[in-house]
Amino acid sequence: MTMDFATEEGVRYAARAGGLLATFTARGVLAPSDAAVARRLGRLGREDDDEVLLAAALTVRALRGGSVCLALGDVDRVVLTDDGTLDDTSDLPWPAAPAAWAARLAASPLTRPGGPLRLDDRLLWLDRYRRQEDEVHASLTARASAPPPSVDPVRLRAALDRLFPGEDAGDHQRLACAVATLRWTAVIAGGPGTGKTTTVSRLLAVLRDQDPTCRIALAAPTGKAAARLGEAVAAESLPEADRARVGDVDASTIHRLLGSRADTSSRFRHDRHRRLPHDVVIVDETSMVSLTLMARLLEAVRDDARVVFVGDPDQLAPVEAGAVLGDLVSAPELGTPRPAPDELDAVGCTAHPAANGVVRLERNYRNNADIAALALAIRQGDADAALECLRSAGSLEFVESADLTDREPAGLAGLREEVVGGAREVAAAARAGDARGALFAGEEHRLLCAHRRGPYGVARWAAQVERWLDEDGGVDADREAGEIWWPGRPLLVTENDYDLGLYNGDTGVIVAQGNRTVAVFSRGDVPVERAPALLGDVTTVNAMTVHRAQGSQYTKVTVLLPPPESPLLTRELLYTAVTRARDRVRVVGSAESVHAAVGRPISRASGFARHR
Numbered sequence: 001m002t003m004d005f006a007t008e009e010g011v012r013y014a015a016r017a018g019g020l021l022a023t024f025t026a027r028g029v030l031a032p033s034d035a036a037v038a039r040r041l042g043r044l045g046r047e048d049d050d051e052v053l054l055a056a057a058l059t060v061r062a063l064r065g066g067s068v069c070l071a072l073g074d075v076d077r078v079v080l081t082d083d084g085t086l087d088d089t090s091d092l093p094w095p096a097a098p099a100a101w102a103a104r105l106a107a108s109p110l111t112r113p114g115g116p117l118r119l120d121d122r123l124l125w126l127d128r129y130r131r132q133e134d135e136v137h138a139s140l141t142a143r144a145s146a147p148p149p150s151v152d153p154v155r156l157r158a159a160l161d162r163l164f165p166g167e168d169a170g171d172h173q174r175l176a177c178a179v180a181t182l183r184w185t186a187v188i189a190g191g192p193g194t195g196k197t198t199t200v201s202r203l204l205a206v207l208r209d210q211d212p213t214c215r216i217a218l219a220a221p222t223g224k225a226a227a228r229l230g231e232a233v234a235a236e237s238l239p240e241a242d243r244a245r246v247g248d249v250d251a252s253t254i255h256r257l258l259g260s261r262a263d264t265s266s267r268f269r270h271d272r273h274r275r276l277p278h279d280v281v282i283v284d285e286t287s288m289v290s291l292t293l294m295a296r297l298l299e300a301v302r303d304d305a306r307v308v309f310v311g312d313p314d315q316l317a318p319v320e321a322g323a324v325l326g327d328l329v330s331a332p333e334l335g336t337p338r339p340a341p342d343e344l345d346a347v348g349c350t351a352h353p354a355a356n357g358v359v360r361l362e363r364n365y366r367n368n369a370d371i372a373a374l375a376l377a378i379r380q381g382d383a384d385a386a387l388e389c390l391r392s393a394g395s396l397e398f399v400e401s402a403d404l405t406d407r408e409p410a411g412l413a414g415l416r417e418e419v420v421g422g423a424r425e426v427a428a429a430a431r432a433g434d435a436r437g438a439l440f441a442g443e444e445h446r447l448l449c450a451h452r453r454g455p456y457g458v459a460r461w462a463a464q465v466e467r468w469l470d471e472d473g474g475v476d477a478d479r480e481a482g483e484i485w486w487p488g489r490p491l492l493v494t495e496n497d498y499d500l501g502l503y504n505g506d507t508g509v510i511v512a513q514g515n516r517t518v519a520v521f522s523r524g525d526v527p528v529e530r531a532p533a534l535l536g537d538v539t540t541v542n543a544m545t546v547h548r549a550q551g552s553q554y555t556k557v558t559v560l561l562p563p564p565e566s567p568l569l570t571r572e573l574l575y576t577a578v579t580r581a582r583d584r585v586r587v588v589g590s591a592e593s594v595h596a597a598v599g600r601p602i603s604r605a606s607g608f609a610r611h612r
């Protein structure tokens, strides 16, 4: 159907629809684009009921917030305004009762079969996302009900014994390898440093031991994650014969694996009609995979190919809608039938998956114990335990007194010293042409914020760091002289550049090289160098959002918490922030903010919950 905004009828519909949409847009509940989509749907579907159009616009808003659908009974009325302050919009004319709102939607032409909206109980979807959810559900259920892959248990047991020497039979890494071999679908879940990548490397050896010719794809949602996965798998030390079996395995982005098409960004060369040739597809950082991408991936994988999802379900979910990993972990029917105890016994595993195909790796091999205890308390929703950890000193520091809205907040001397000292070290190494030293020093400490703008946001704190550096004076003369590519300038790449091999989220630093400068970025042991003039979208990074820091770790992290009312302050955000640190964490904020965060698991509405 084509749309004609210019017809009299179109104008009339738009004017009639103006009321609530205009009011809610004026207060910042809706973005103008949310309202525009709703108006367009109204015009096309001959619907002018204000409350129906408001629901449609809020569904579009929910997608921007990561939810696949709108829960009519649970719409967040607190809005984060452009200047970073919070506005409770309960005084707006919100539809009074969810039941009555749902009834109006049920009667609307927009929710009829073939219409653009889908209502199911009190959940409202844009039809496209509901279809994607149904596709993912159908694909996972079909994979779960098919007869499992044929496996040689004697070989499997021998391979597990070889690859997990000295581990007891209850070890969960071993179990994860077993389940991923014995079933078509498996989930390997775990926090940072629990050995997910190590397990994947060994799984490759196990699978190639079962079938030396099996074709394996390693994929991740971002270029940066794919590059890191490829490096980590290549570097893993395996018994010689297993290393030879694994050979070279390339990791790519999921987009590249599926084959991007020039004509569309939402479809790929590989789909249900032209399946991927691989026998095994292993997806890392699955927490960052959106519903849309998951639907495209699952339709492209052959029914008789194994799929292994690896990731941390407690982390922040992708920016796009859908948190399929979290849904997979909490809605067991989506998984795969748990291998029977005797099937696992036969391959020498005494542990069993927690729920269907999900194996959770619990033991942390990298982070320090205080951080691991804090992360666990947060994950378990125990705010008092989290506060107790924070106040028990050790590797954790809790700065409760600072008023972050002050121009020069008290209590931040430690942070100031850290960032100024760190910048000095980076600059010293950079001026001496020591690329690795400068990169290393730059990864020592990271300042993380929940917000981008406002008193608690990245913009303000990046400026604050600049001011501290200016006041310090000793960091870098070139910087003061207005040189753009001054040695020691910390860089953040904000767009993928496949030609340069740089990915959104990569961090680097400018380093002196003779009488010129180069930009260097971490890549395994040998940093990559690029000419600054070739760099596309990069910024100086003095502070970062927690979202941005996903997938990276630093020696020390400082987290600035917004006030308790901030809708961005969630359990996943705090968990993700503190687990970015390997050795030390400093949390700046109030006990109320910690309570609010821990007590507020992200409410991302998705229809998978219906299957729980």
Ligand SMILES: Nc1ncnc2c1ncn2[C@@H]1O[C@H](COP(=O)(O)OP(=O)(O)OP(=O)(O)O)[C@@H](O)[C@H]1O
Residues within 6 Å of the ligand: 173, 190, 191, 192, 193, 194, 195, 196, 197, 198, 199, 365, 366, 553
């Ligand atoms: N079973 C094990 N025994 C001893 N060390 C291990 C074991 N498994 C992993 N490690 C070590 O722990 C560290 C973290 O492992 P790995 O990188 O595989 O974790 P990860 O879960 O993939 O972490 P991230 O999510 O941060 O990528 C590595 O140095 C690895 O060598």
